[in-house]
Amino acid sequence: MTTDSDLIFQPFSARNFQAKNRLFRSSISGRIDNYDGSGAQARINFERRFASGGVGTIISSHVPVHIRGRILPNYAAIDRDERVPFWRETARQVREAGRGFDHQDCKFILQLSHSGHQQDIGGIENQGQAALSSTNRREAFHGIPSQAMTPAQIREIVEQFAQGARRAREAGVDGIELHGGNGYLFSQFLSSAINDRRDDYGGSLKNRFRLMKEVIEAIRGQVGADFFLMVKFSPVEYANYALTFPWRRGEGNTLRDGIELAQMIEQAGADALHISTGSQFPHPFNPLGPFPVAEASRTYQSMIASGKFVFTKFLFFRYGLLQPLARWIWSRSLYAQGILDQHEQAIPAKVEGFLASQAQAIKAAVKIPVIVTGGFQTVQGIASVLRNGAADGVSIARSLLANPDLPRYLRQGTAPPKPCTYCNKCLLNVLEHPLACYELSRFRDYEEMMAEAMAIFTDKTGEAAR
Ligand SMILES: Cc1cc2nc3c(=O)[nH]c(=O)nc-3n(C[C@H](O)[C@H](O)[C@H](O)COP(=O)(O)O)c2cc1C
Numbered sequence: 206m207t208t209d210s211d212l213i214f215q216p217f218s219a220r221n222f223q224a225k226n227r228l229f230r231s232s233i234s235g236r237i238d239n240y241d242g243s244g245a246q247a248r249i250n251f252e253r254r255f256a257s258g259g260v261g262t263i264i265s266s267h268v269p270v271h272i273r274g275r276i277l278p279n280y281a282a283i284d285r286d287e288r289v290p291f292w293r294e295t296a297r298q299v300r301e302a303g304r305g306f307d308h309q310d311c312k313f314i315l316q317l318s319h320s321g322h323q324q325d326i327g328g329i330e331n332q333g334q335a336a337l338s339s340t341n342r343r344e345a346f347h348g349i350p351s352q353a354m355t356p357a358q359i360r361e362i363v364e365q366f367a368q369g370a371r372r373a374r375e376a377g378v379d380g381i382e383l384h385g386g387n388g389y390l391f392s393q394f395l396s397s398a399i400n401d402r403r404d405d406y407g408g409s410l411k412n413r414f415r416l417m418k419e420v421i422e423a424i425r426g427q428v429g430a431d432f433f434l435m436v437k438f439s440p441v442e443y444a445n446y447a448l449t450f451p452w453r454r455g456e457g458n459t460l461r462d463g464i465e466l467a468q469m470i471e472q473a474g475a476d477a478l479h480i481s482t483g484s485q486f487p488h489p490f491n492p493l494g495p496f497p498v499a500e501a502s503r504t505y506q507s508m509i510a511s512g513k514f515v516f517t518k519f520l521f522f523r524y525g526l527l528q529p530l531a532r533w534i535w536s537r538s539l540y541a542q543g544i545l546d547q548h549e550q551a552i553p554a555k556v557e558g559f560l561a562s563q564a565q566a567i568k569a570a571v572k573i574p575v576i577v578t579g580g581f582q583t584v585q586g587i588a589s590v591l592r593n594g595a596a597d598g599v600s601i602a603r604s605l606l607a608n609p610d611l612p613r614y615l616r617q618g619t620a621p622p623k624p625c626t627y628c629n630k631c632l633l634n635v636l637e638h639p640l641a642c643y644e645l646s647r648f649r650d651y652e653e654m655m656a657e658a659m660a661i662f663t664d665k666t667g668e669a670a671r
């Protein structure tokens with residue numbers, strides 16, 4: 206019988222894409238590139254760590270197709286042709302670093318994205334402009350001003366994605382992923398809780414899917430049929446889950462919508478699906494775990510100018526008397542599901558594979574491969590979704606951030622000595638600080654934690670290969 210480890214290290218295969226194993230590094234990064242959207246060596250060093258750790262494929266963090274669609278400044282973009290050489294070099298170094306693990310390339314996929322109105326910090330170029338969206342209503346969580354896109358603006362965005370895909374192909378990356386979930390622009394159209402349009406882009410699911418359909422068709426027009434195109438999306442949105450977002454109109458898309466959507470995405474020409482969740486990022490169910498209020502109180506002030514509701518939230522995070530309420534609002538749905546214990550720590554067995562049953566339902570309804578995100582960290586947890594056919598691959602973010610060499614342990618059938626605790630401190634630091642594991646209990650001391658966080662700025666391996 207195939208061992209759990211063998212299963213994980215079997216090749217992943219799609220119509221036009223192969224990878225050496227079933228492990229995808231899910232999109233993550235910090236504000237480590239240049240303010241103007243050009244890429245920095247630190248990002249290449251960051252990606253090399255995961256490639257040399259043994260994952261089969263790296264999905265880049267979100268890459269804006271236009272500066273108006275950035276989520277935060279200091280993330281490398283693909284909004285013009287001058288960006289192509291940076292991505293070509295990143296893909297080259299990622300492939301090469303992968304060979305250090307098992308003499309086989311690590312694949313590199315670029316995640317094309319547009320924030321729409323979920324624009325945490327728009328940056329100086331976007332100051333004074335309402336963010337583009339499907340709706341004129343403010344973004345629900347932070348109160349970011351929105352402007353419903355006109356048909357002409359929709360056509361521009363379709364073209365921006367098509368050009369982004371063309372550039373990605375010219376850069377020689379192994380494929381692209383559309384950032385179609387988690388509350389960003391595509392979500393704002395797909396979601397029954399957000400999209401309130403009365404034209405051809407609103408109303409029925411078919412209409413709400415129209416923007417994504419037009420983007421997929423325009424991309425195919427630029428890159429042809431043989432370039433790998435995956436779509437990450439949130440089949441289930443939990444838009445008002447347990448009253449975390451009570452002002453939202455309804456729960457948003459349900460699994461029934463998600464299955465229908467998956468079939469429409471497949472029919473439109475996608476080669477694989479990536480299952481995520483939530484109408485918003487972050488959301489209590491993504492990344493699954495507690496909301497670290499102390500971290501939020503230190504970084505949230507950078508967002509105060511972004512949206513009408515941010516200052517009130519900041520006060521809740523900042524002041525001791527209000528903090529328990531802030532925690533309770535976020536965590537009560539997680540307590541209800543038994544995901545957090547009484548000390549507000551995530552229970553690993555409940556986190557790992559949280560979306561597996563949704564992935565399984567989607568996989569049963571489509572022919573293209575499905576990968577699923579959410580808490581994967583153990584050889585048994587990953588192998589079980591592969592073995593029972595819930596998914597063809599898993600994507601991992603935080604557990605790899607904590608242990609970029611996690612695949613080595615998975616190959617041996619063991620676990621790293623200091624696993625990720627799902628504390629979400631990395632997530633709340635990302636507004637201001639380089640992305641790293643900030644769970645002090647995983648390190649000897651603060652200095653060791655800082656040394657690891659800063660290593661991407663001086664990584665000798667990356668510099669040598671430049
Ligand atoms: C700091 C941070 C940044 C993230 N950035 C992105 C992103 O740019 N694009 C995206 O699709 N998901 C992003 N995610 C979500 C992850 O890719 C992943 O799907 C999610 O964290 C669940 O996986 P995990 O439990 O293995 O962390 C981010 C997550 C974290 C923690």
Ligand code: SF4
Nearest residue numbers: 625626628629631642
């Ligand atoms: S800070 Fe570290 S331990 Fe906590 S979720 Fe992030 S990677 Fe995991």
